[in-house]
Amino acid sequence: MSGYLAVFVVVLIFVVIFQIAKASEYVSILKGEKKTRQQTNRVNGFLLIVFLVLGLVGVYYCNDLLKGKIILEASSEQGRGIDQMIMTTLIITGIVFVITQILLFWFAFKYQEKEGRQAFYFPHNNKLELIWTVIPAIALTILVAFGLRHWFRITSDAPKDAMVVEITGKQFNWLIRYPGKDGQLGRKFFKNINDVNNPVGQDWEDELNKDDYMATEMHLVVNKPVKLIIGSRDVIHDVGLSHFRMKMDAVPGIPTTLWFTPDVTTAQMKEKTGNPDFVYEISCDQMCGAGHYSMKANIVVETQAEYDAWAAKQVAQYAVAHPAPAAPAAPTAAPAPAKDSAQKVVAVNEAKH
Numbered sequence: 001m002s003g004y005l006a007v008f009v010v011v012l013i014f015v016v017i018f019q020i021a022k023a024s025e026y027v028s029i030l031k032g033e034k035k036t037r038q039q040t041n042r043v044n045g046f047l048l049i050v051f052l053v054l055g056l057v058g059v060y061y062c063n064d065l066l067k068g069k070i071i072l073e074a075s076s077e078q079g080r081g082i083d084q085m086i087m088t089t090l091i092i093t094g095i096v097f098v099i100t101q102i103l104l105f106w107f108a109f110k111y112q113e114k115e116g117r118q119a120f121y122f123p124h125n126n127k128l129e130l131i132w133t134v135i136p137a138i139a140l141t142i143l144v145a146f147g148l149r150h151w152f153r154i155t156s157d158a159p160k161d162a163m164v165v166e167i168t169g170k171q172f173n174w175l176i177r178y179p180g181k182d183g184q185l186g187r188k189f190f191k192n193i194n195d196v197n198n199p200v201g202q203d204w205e206d207e208l209n210k211d212d213y214m215a216t217e218m219h220l221v222v223n224k225p226v227k228l229i230i231g232s233r234d235v236i237h238d239v240g241l242s243h244f245r246m247k248m249d250a251v252p253g254i255p256t257t258l259w260f261t262p263d264v265t266t267a268q269m270k271e272k273t274g275n276p277d278f279v280y281e282i283s284c285d286q287m288c289g290a291g292h293y294s295m296k297a298n299i300v301v302e303t304q305a306e307y308d309a310w311a312a313k314q315v316a317q318y319a320v321a322h323p324a325p326a327a328p329a330a331p332t333a334a335p336a337p338a339k340d341s342a343q344k345v346v347a348v349n350e351a352k353h
């Protein structure tokens with residue numbers, strides 16, 4: 001029933017619109033077409049000014065409402081440079097935006113059709129065209145040069161003391177590999193990949209692989225440059241590090257790199273944001289399939305001492321893939337001459353280990 005009613009209402013609305021259009025057509029014939037056109041132009045001119053004012057107020061309001069709310073200050077040295085670049089770009093394009101919008105709507109209002117006013121025929125002016133081509137070209141070249149400077153910086157060779165971390169995307173999570181004590185990542189081969197104990201396909205023949213370990217979250221040392229070696233096991237993913245203002249595609253078969261220096265620890269960020277649950281996040285910034293939304297990992301930025309303590313606890317993936325053969329069962333010893341039962345439990349536990 002409500003379906004029929006909806007169709008009826010829609011038809012009715014069309015009929016009303018048609019009737020209004022028909023009526024205004026008769027009115028314009030009665031009044032004379034020119035007069036009606038001028039009247040419509042006046043209304044349009046006025047509405048354009050209203051649109052301009054509401055639009056600019058809206059732009060200001062939206063920006064003011066979200067100021068400082070959605071974007072935290074960058075947590076890397078390079079990220080702050082990128083923020084500065086974006087700010088400069090926004091200021092320049094913002095000024096141009098406001099000026100051009102005011103001119104556009106104001107001119108439409110001011111130079112509307114009027115009795116006795118004639119349009120000026122102005123087909124071509126080389127000087128004017130040169131000005132409005134060269135000035136934006138120079139401005140945009142400067143902005144692009146700024147961007148390239150940052151791009152070349154983060155994709156250039158990392159400093160010698162940089163730590164190296166490998167991150168591999170797969171549907172749908174991130175695999176993080178550390179090079180271990182030798183500081184060098186071992187060789188990989190895609191046919192070695194298995195999800196039981198070799199998720200990135202390490203080649204166990206390579207000695208460099210013996211100490212590489214996999215981690216579930218990325219640990220970084222504050223104020224120490226880190227070079228990420230980025231790859232993918234299946235489709236194109238993208239390592240998105242919004243807090244550090246870094247982002248790089250993870251392409252199967254083509255390793256990509258970037259480096260940056262995190263300079264605010266996770267603990268400092270918890271204090272700064274007043275959020276005890278704050279974590280630096282790695283997101284996937286490339287739509288990569290049904291589980292794309294869940295492709296998230298955490299980064300912990302900590303002091304060198306904290307990092308060393310964490311690293312010391314990690315187990316090499318080689319050891320995970322090659323568990324030592326079970327030790328022969330210890331001969332059952334005579335019951336320990338323990339005085340009380342608590343001591344006995346400890347002794348049994350020790351024997352087990």
Ligand SMILES: [Cu+2]
Nearest residue numbers: 237284288295
């Ligand atoms: Cu992805």
